Amino acid sequence: MLKLTKKADYGLMALKYLAEHPEMPALSAKDIADAYGIPAQLLAKILQQLTKSGLLRSHAGMNGGYALAREAREVSAFEVILAIDGPFFITSCTKGKTGCELTPSCTIREPLARVNDTIAGVLKSISIQDLAEHEHPPGHAREASALVELTL
């Protein structure tokens, strides 16, 4: 019901954590998992997916771990979700497999596609840094905002 997967959730947390510790050359999956109480093995697999998608860079061996492949500012929440949960579609008519069979007669599909794009736009306008910056604002001077246009 229009809910984010916990995997994506964890992924965002991990990315944010990495963005907050740029001084470390690499952080292991276990480090991050312990920091938040996430099941380590699960987080590991998520980070692997992010690596495969080019969002992270991994390094094996001792003192190995993961590091951001790009600047935190340059990574959007949309990419993270895309990498973890696959193609982003609000509706079930993905045109691929398991699509809704009443696609032809459906009159609501095209308007919903626009909504889909709008939401995707919202997600794209959020970077990892946006998440990291808003760290318990002591002086709430920082204010970021974006306008998203919804066309029907």
Next chain:
Amino acid sequence: MLKLTKKADYGLMALKYLAEHPEMPALSAKDIADAYGIPAQLLAKILQQLTKSGLLRSHAGMNGGYALAREAREVSAFEVILAIDGPFFITSCTKGKTGCELTPSCTIREPLARVNDTIAGVLKSISIQDLAEHEHPPGHAREASALVELTL
């Protein structure tokens, strides 16, 4: 994975169909189901939920059926989703039951709540009539749009 339920999907279709036929005093669940190829029994239950939420008005007996309780313009997609799928939350931390147990240590929750509100705002800005109006535009003169502000 951030996907609308088919129930909500069907609900929107039904609402739109009703909005397109204001001349009928009432349409039965079967009528609507046949028009789109939706499983009739399922649609029936969805319409019942919408009735219980006050979006529809039902009339039993022969020539009975459902009719819009409000103007199509006054019903938002958000209300429909809310009525069918329950409380709207992007994340798993609903503060109710089955919530995420690492809520206290989670640093990503508050920013995500804002995203949640933003998306809810998008949904709220869409009315049933918006869906119905955009009916295969012969002259594509009609253009509706809305701006949604996203504050981080």
Next chain:
DNA sequence: GAATACCCGACTTCTTCGGTCCGAGTTCAG
């Protein structure tokens, strides 16, 4: 070469979703 860490697929468990069935109650035409 041993410790550390990533890599990756298979598997189990649990929840939700999509859908069906059936036994009521209501209304109205004939």
Next chain:
DNA sequence: CTGAACTCGGACCGAAGAAGTCGGGTATTC
């Protein structure tokens, strides 16, 4: 008044997906 046409509402089930676990394999460093 009787029965067809409709709504109402809960119980039920199978399939799919999500969350999490296990285990074996590979790379890197000390």
